[in-house]
Amino acid sequence: MQCPPIDGILETAVYVDDMEAAHQFYADTLGLKRMVAGERLYAYDAGPAQTLLVFHRGHTGEDVPTKGGLVPGHDTTGHSHFAFRIASDQLQPWRDYLGEAGVEIISEVVWPAGGTSLYFNDPDGNVLELAAAPLWPNFLS
Numbered sequence: 001m002q003c004p005p006i007d008g009i010l011e012t013a014v015y016v017d018d019m020e021a022a023h024q025f026y027a028d029t030l031g032l033k034r035m036v037a038g039e040r041l042y043a044y045d046a047g048p049a050q051t052l053l054v055f056h057r058g059h060t061g062e063d064v065p066t067k068g069g070l071v072p073g074h075d076t077t078g079h080s081h082f083a084f085r086i087a088s089d090q091l092q093p094w095r096d097y098l099g100e101a102g103v104e105i106i107s108e109v110v111w112p113a114g115g116t117s118l119y120f121n122d123p124d125g126n127v128l129e130l131a132a133a134p135l136w137p138n139f140l141s
Contacts, residue, residue, distance in 0.1 A: 010049065012082045015057040015075065016124040022054050025122050029101050030084075040064075046084065057124075083117070083129035085139070091116055094130050111135050 016022040019042065026032045026044055032052060036043035040059050046052040061075040086094060098105055098120060106127075107119040115135035120128055133139045 008049070011051045011053050012046075013053040013055055014080050014082060014122070014124075014126045015055045015060075015077075016122070016126070017057050018123060019054070019056050021123040026052065026054060029103065052082070079121075079125045079127055081127040081129065083131045086130045086132050088116070088132040091118065091130075091132055094118060113137075115139070 014022075023034065023037075023042055026042075027034055032044035032046060034042055034044055035051070040056050042054040044052040044054065055075070057077075058075065061073045063073045064071040095105065095118065098118070103120050105118050105120050107117075109117045109119070111117065111134075113134040113136075116132050117135065118130040120130075122128055131139075
């Protein structure tokens with residue numbers, strides 16, 4: 001039997017201790033539109049058909065019954081990582097913007113394929129990346 005196709009990643013998640021500080025960072029600093037605000041999670045529009053889930057660390061480990069079915073509990077400790085895709089001509093505007101916003105770029109990597117990544121932290125220390133193609137073989141500009 002052949003594996004059915006996957007269309008991409010719909011959601012990625014980060015876990016934080018301070019939901020309001022996270023909202024200020026993701027909405028005000030990075031400009032993401034919040035679509036859902038709850039006690040356990042905030043959901044942000046991260047691009048066409050892509051959602052960033054910001055979970056309240058320590059408040060998501062239990063299963064949650066809903067009218068539609070059971071959402072299994074999940075949680076994590078420590079710092080996580082995810083990357084936003086950006087166009088290569090937006091690297092310098094992002095460098096400038098992050099500097100003006102007081103967000104320190106902790107690392108910049110030029111990859112063997114030629115792409116560039118800017119790394120920085122959110123208020124909880126999660127490692128965020130702005131990545132410009134080419135990075136991965138399937139990452140086209």
